[in-house]
Amino acid sequence: MLINLILLFALVLAALWTVTTPRLIRAIVGLAITSAILSVIMYQLSSPLAAVFELSVCSGLISVIFVVTISFTRRVSKEELLVRRKQKIIKYWYLPVILIAAGLLLNHYLLANLNSSVLPAQEGDVRNLIWNSRHLDLFGQAVILLVGALGVVVLFKEPKK
Amino acid sequence: MSAPSMYLFVFFGIFSALLLITGIYCMLVSFNLIRIIIGFEILVKAATLLIISAGYACGKSALAQVMVITLIVIEIVVMVVAGGVALWAFRHNDNIDPRELGNLKG
Amino acid sequence: MLSLFILAPLFLLFVLNLPLKPVNKACFWLAGVLLSAQILMALGHALCPWSLYPDKLGLFFVFNLVMDNLTLVMLLVIGIVSLVALFVGKSTIILEEQRFNFVSLVLACVIGMNAVVLVRDIFSLYIFIEITSIASFVLIALKKDKLAIEGTFKYLIMSAVATVFMLCAMAFLLLAAGDLSFAAVHSAFYNPANAGLLKCGAGLFLCGLLIKSGVAPFHGWVPDAYSSAPAGVSILLAGITTKVAGVYVLLRLFGSVFILNAQFQNILLFAGAFSIVMAALAALTQDDFKRMLAYSSISQVGYIILALGCGTPLAFAGAIFHFFNHAIFKSLLFVNAASLEKEFGSTNMNTLAGLGNKSPVTGFTSLIGALSTAGIPPFSGFWSKLIIILALFSAGRFVYGGIALLASILTLAYFLAFQRRVFFGKTESTLSSAGTSWALRFWEIALALITAASGAVFVLVHNNWVLPLKAIFW
Numbered sequence: 001m002l003i004n005l006i007l008l009f010a011l012v013l014a015a016l017w018t019v020t021t022p023r024l025i026r027a028i029v030g031l032a033i034t035s036a037i038l039s040v041i042m043y044q045l046s047s048p049l050a051a052v053f054e055l056s057v058c059s060g061l062i063s064v065i066f067v068v069t070i071s072f073t074r075r076v077s078k079e080e081l082l083v084r085r086k087q088k089i090i091k092y093w094y095l096p097v098i099l100i101a102a103g104l105l106l107n108h109y110l111l112a113n114l115n116s117s118v119l120p121a122q123e124g125d126v127r128n129l130i131w132n133s134r135h136l137d138l139f140g141q142a143v144i145l146l147v148g149a150l151g152v153v154v155l156f157k158e159p160k161k
Numbered sequence: 162m163s164a165p166s167m168y169l170f171v172f173f174g175i176f177s178a179l180l181l182i183t184g185i186y187c188m189l190v191s192f193n194l195i196r197i198i199i200g201f202e203i204l205v206k207a208a209t210l211l212i213i214s215a216g217y218a219c220g221k222s223a224l225a226q227v228m229v230i231t232l233i234v235i236e237i238v239v240m241v242v243a244g245g246v247a248l249w250a251f252r253h254n255d256n257i258d259p260r261e262l263g264n265l266k267g
Numbered sequence: 268m269l270s271l272f273i274l275a276p277l278f279l280l281f282v283l284n285l286p287l288k289p290v291n292k293a294c295f296w297l298a299g300v301l302l303s304a305q306i307l308m309a310l311g312h313a314l315c316p317w318s319l320y321p322d323k324l325g326l327f328f329v330f331n332l333v334m335d336n337l338t339l340v341m342l343l344v345i346g347i348v349s350l351v352a353l354f355v356g357k358s359t360i361i362l363e364e365q366r367f368n369f370v371s372l373v374l375a376c377v378i379g380m381n382a383v384v385l386v387r388d389i390f391s392l393y394i395f396i397e398i399t400s401i402a403s404f405v406l407i408a409l410k411k412d413k414l415a416i417e418g419t420f421k422y423l424i425m426s427a428v429a430t431v432f433m434l435c436a437m438a439f440l441l442l443a444a445g446d447l448s449f450a451a452v453h454s455a456f457y458n459p460a461n462a463g464l465l466k467c468g469a470g471l472f473l474c475g476l477l478i479k480s481g482v483a484p485f486h487g488w489v490p491d492a493y494s495s496a497p498a499g500v501s502i503l504l505a506g507i508t509t510k511v512a513g514v515y516v517l518l519r520l521f522g523s524v525f526i527l528n529a530q531f532q533n534i535l536l537f538a539g540a541f542s543i544v545m546a547a548l549a550a551l552t553q554d555d556f557k558r559m560l561a562y563s564s565i566s567q568v569g570y571i572i573l574a575l576g577c578g579t580p581l582a583f584a585g586a587i588f589h590f591f592n593h594a595i596f597k598s599l600l601f602v603n604a605a606s607l608e609k610e611f612g613s614t615n616m617n618t619l620a621g622l623g624n625k626s627p628v629t630g631f632t633s634l635i636g637a638l639s640t641a642g643i644p645p646f647s648g649f650w651s652k653l654i655i656i657l658a659l660f661s662a663g664r665f666v667y668g669g670i671a672l673l674a675s676i677l678t679l680a681y682f683l684a685f686q687r688r689v690f691f692g693k694t695e696s697t698l699s700s701a702g703t704s705w706a707l708r709f710w711e712i713a714l715a716l717i718t719a720a721s722g723a724v725f726v727l728v729h730n731n732w733v734l735p736l737k738a739i740f741w
Contacts, residue, residue, distance in 0.1 A: 008176040011210075015180055015203050019187040027199055038206055042229075045217040050226040050233075054209070057233050062202065062240060069244040070195060073251040126226045134227055135329045136386060140394035141234050143277065147375045147398055148238035151405040154368050155245025170442055177435075188428075194420065201427045208434035215438040219445055228390055228441075232434065235397045239427060242404050246420050253413040 004044055011037045028066045035059035049126050166218040173214035180207035194247040198240065205236050269332040272342065272381040275301060280374045283367075294370045295357045299350060302377070306346035309339055331448075332385040336735040340587055341384040341515060344594045347717070348506035349377050351598050351710050355605050356499025358706045365409055369499065372409075375402040376503065380511045389440065389447040389520075393433060396479075396512045400426050403508045407496040418495030421488040425478055432475030439468030449524045456526045469525045473534065476520075480513030480568055483542030490561035498605030501557060505564050506598040510590065514571055518586060522740050527578050535576030540670045543569035547677035551684070556604050556614040559685060560597065563640060566678065567593045573671060574655040577662050580737035585654030588733050592639065592647045592718065599636040599714035603629050606707045607689075616688050623690040630690035632711040637682035639718045642675045647722035654733070 014037055018030030035058040042051035130138065180203055187200030209229055216225020279301055283294050290297070312334075356369050379399030386392050404426075408419040441447060443464040444455035455461055481489040489509075493501050521527050521535070543566050550562035567589070574586035606629045608614050611622070623630045639646035642653075652675065659668035721728050 004172075008173070011206075012176055012179045012183070015183045015206070018199060018203065019183055024193065024195060027196065031199055031202055034203070034206060038210060041210065042213050045213050045222065047213050047217070047222050047226045047229070050213065050229040053230050053233055057237065058202075058206075061237065065237075065240060065244055066195065066199075069248060072248050073195070126223045129223045130227045130230075133329060134391075136331065136382075136388070136391045137227065137231050137394060139273070139328070139330070140382070140391065140398065141231055143375065143378055144235055144238050144394070144398050144401065146280070147372075147402050147405070148241055150368065150371055150375065151238070151242045151245065151401065154372075154405050154409060155242065155249065155411075166442070181431075181435075185428075188424070197424060201424070201431075204428065204431040205434075208431050208438070211435050211438040212441065215442040219442050221441065221445055224446070225441065228437070231390075231394060235394065238401055239397070239423070242401055243420075243423055243427075246404070246408055246416055246423060249408065249411050249416045250420060253416060 004041065007037055007041050007044070011041065024070055025067070028063055028070075031066075032059040032063045035062075170214055170218045173210060177207045177211040177214075180204075180210065194250060198243050198247065201243070202236075202240070205232070208232070269334055269385060270328060270330050272305065272332075272385060273330075273378050275304075276374045276378045276381070280371060280378070283371060283374070291367060294367060295353060298353055298370050298374055301374075302346050302350040302353065305377075305381075306343060306350065309343035309346060312339055331387060332382075333387050334385070335739060336732075337519065337587060337739050338384045340591055340732060340736070341511065342381065344591055345377065345380045345384070345507055345511065348594050348598050349373060349380075349503065351602065351714065352499045352503035352506070354706055354710060355502055355602055356497070358704045359498045359605055359609055360409075369406070369409060369497075372402050372406045373503065376406070376508055380507065383511055384515060387449045389437060389449070389452065389524075392516060393430075393437065396516065397430065399508055399512050400430075403500075403504055406500045406503065407492055409500065410497055412495075414495040415497075418488075418491040418493075422492040425485065425488045429475040429478035432471050432478070436468045436471035436475065439464050439471065443468065453524050465525075466528075469521075469531065472520065472525075473517075473531065476513055476517045477538060477572075478513075479509070480517060480572070481509060481565055482538045482568060482572055483545045483565065484538075486542065486546065486565050489565055490558045493561035493564070494555060494557040498601070498608055502598050502601040502605070505560065505601055506594045510568070510594065514568055514590065517572070518575055518583070518590070521575060522583050527575075532576050532578050535572055536664065536667050537576075539569045539571075539573030539576055540667050541569070542566065543573065543674045544670065544677070547674050547681065550681045551677070554616050556607065556616055556619075556685065556689070557601070559616075559681065560600050560604060563600075563678065563681070564593070564597055566674070567597070567640065570652065570655055570671060573667060574658065577655075577659050577664060577667075579658055579662050580740040582655060582658035582662070583740040584733050584736040585651055585658055587736050588728075589648075589651035589655060592651045592721070595714055595718050595721075596636045596639040596646075596648060599711065599718065600633060600640070602707060602710050602714065603633040603636065606704070606711065609704060609707065616685065619689045621690070621692040623692075628708045628711060630686075632715040633690070634686060635715045635719060637679075637686060639722070641679035641682055643679070645719065645722050647718050647725070647728075650722060650725045650729075 011034060014030055014034040018027050018034060021027050021030060036055060039051040039055040039059075042048075042054060184200045184203035184207060187203060188197050191197060191200065209232065212225050212228055212232070213222070216222040216228075279297060282290060283297070353370070353373055356373070357366070360366050360369055376399055379395045379397075379402060382395040383392060383399060386395065404419050404423050407422065408415055437447060440452055440455075443461040444452045446452075456465055478485040493505050496504060521531065525531075546562045546565035546569065550559050550566065553559040553562060571586045571589055571593070574582040574589065604614050606626070607619065607622075610626060610629075611619060613619065635646065639648035642649045652671070656668050656671050659665075659671060
């Protein structure tokens with residue numbers, strides 16, 4: 001329980017730092033850290049699959065999306081923008097890689113060590129549940145990705161001038 | 162509901178509430194559309210924590226994991242659409258200050 | 268058979284996105300045929316209960332979809348309003364690329380809404396509500412002009428906050444019930460050990476759904492989103508999308524899954540009455556036709572919430588009947604707005620005056636829509652309001668019944684003011700008609716006929732559609 005308490009405090013502190021830091025790029029790093037701490041808490045609560053997902057997607061992919069959006073919304077010329085975007089990618093390429101690697105390591109370590117708990121035994125297996133009895137959720141995920149693709153087609157097209 | 166489960170849920174619930182307050186604060190005070198989206202992300206983190214702890218406390222962590230995985234997929238799509246909208250707001254106003262969005266009044 | 272309601276639009280969506288020239292050209296007609304088939308299936312269900320046939324696709328997919336009378340009414344409304352929105356979009360959206368994206372997104376919305384009314388699991392409900400909402404965000408932003416982007420962002424943020432409330436509520440319900448299917452949650456309500464958790468869960472859900480339905484304290488996004496969207500999209504939004512994602516879920520969950528205790532009843536009654544009066548007063552001061560209609564929509568949603576808060580089977584049936592009527596006459600009025608916008612280039616009531624001679628069909632049908640909204644006897648809006656007010660009085664809620672009765676006068680006031688400014692009076696010569704579209708006139712007349720006919724044959728509608736709805740309320 002003590003480790004959980006420390007992690008939860010770290011989670012809230014990371015979120016507070018995300019909110020209060022004046023620079024936008026630091027706020028995004030803060031969000032990625034918050035996400036990483038949350039995924040460790042998820043391992044502690046015997047949810048390894050969701051934790052891997054949270055770590056790779058929420059701290060990896062979402063940071064990338066944010067950085068791309070921010071680099072679009074700067075008042076700079078096109079050439080400068082391209083250079084900056086390249087610099088940013090060079091500067092921060094390691095963040096998603098490190099996070100994904102850390103996720104895999106934690107997965108390996110924690111799955112070996114997670115055994116006992118005082119709570120009711122966990123029933124069911126995620127893979128069985130999602131592939132055998134919750135088809136509608138899978139179907140919904142497929143449709144939502146399709147809608148997201150349509151949204152990208154509509155919203156991210158460069159305006160004709 | 163057994164006492165240890167309830168204790169665990171309340172324990173995590175307090176921190177989830179703190180995260181919720183942080184996120185709502187971020188959405189209310191910031192003058193940047195991207196920061197509003199960050200505030201929304203923090204709110205979703207709070208909800209994720211609450212769902213995972215509820216699933217763990219009642220021994221249904223498999224169902225909770227299915228929920229969280231789906232939730233993350235949906236959250237990403239919402240984020241991408243919100244990012245696209247913020248981008249267009251920037252193209253129209255030349256900045257991403259929500260105070261510029263005052264043309265329509267409630 | 269039931270899974271066809273979500274698989275058929277998805278299949279069409281895939282086919283439309285294949286690079287086939289003739290299919291892409293016929294996209295409006297293909298989608299129109301699909302939606303007409305949905306209307307016919309919903310109407311013909313009483314004659315031929317096709318949902319009883321074994322679900323062949325059920326061998327591959329475990330979807331757990333269930334049909335009942337409420338779902339049937341919803342499928343009918345979704346079919347009608349989406350069909351009208353689709354063809355209004357056909358005659359108002361000009362750019363080829365936008366037209367194609369419009370059809371795809373309307374189909375995505377239809378998948379989401381059909382699934383929302385068919386599922387029996389709270390988490391799946393959430394997924395499909397999100398699909399509907401995301402498709403409508405993109406639809407509002409379709410033209411990407413300044414106001415539309417602003418309206419989209421406001422709607423997006425309010426909807427996202429509502430979603431977080433609903434997710435937190437689901438955590439409470441999961442802990443109390445151990446599963447999120449409607450049956451499990453409903454039976455958990457009979458176990459007194461979980462009372463506190465369930466009350467928290469239901470309360471958080473109520474907060475989220477009130478934001479999603481746009482009820483008075485949380486209504487800020489409604490007029491912005493409706494008025495800034497393209498014409499076809501505002502019909503879809505006002506008529507059905509936000510109603511299914513918010514109001515239908517409220518009716519379903521608080522009508523047949525959660526137990527509606529006295530506290531929730533009071534909250535619902537107060538929220539309903541407050542939004543009826545506040546939105547009607549705000550509608551009086553608007554200059555833009557579409558914004559006025561948006562406030563009118565908030566006010567009519569108030570009636571539905573008020574009826575749900577009354578907590579009797581009669582009021583519940585009245586609420587659903589009013590839902591149906593509202594979808595029809597609000598779509599009619601938004602088609603009128605689209606017609607005015609196409610013909611005269613504006614929906615601002617200060618620039619439009621004395622159009623009665625220039626566009627008689629629009630003037631006459633908007634009068635029918637307005638009278639039906641205000642609850643004037645021959646039209647269907649009168650009967651649903653009558654049921655709601657009678658149910659309120661018979662449940663002993665005299666104050667709320669009185670508010671509902673008096674607010675009808677306010678509704679009549681703002682609609683008559685609009686009619687007088689725009690259609691009656693002397694014609695201004697400066698306004699030039701840019702030619703009108705027969706397609707828009709056709710839909711105006713069709714919707715006016717539906718609202719007049721369902722009022723005229725009310726006894727039939729009451730016995731076949733409204734009475735069976737009482738059984739849904741637990």
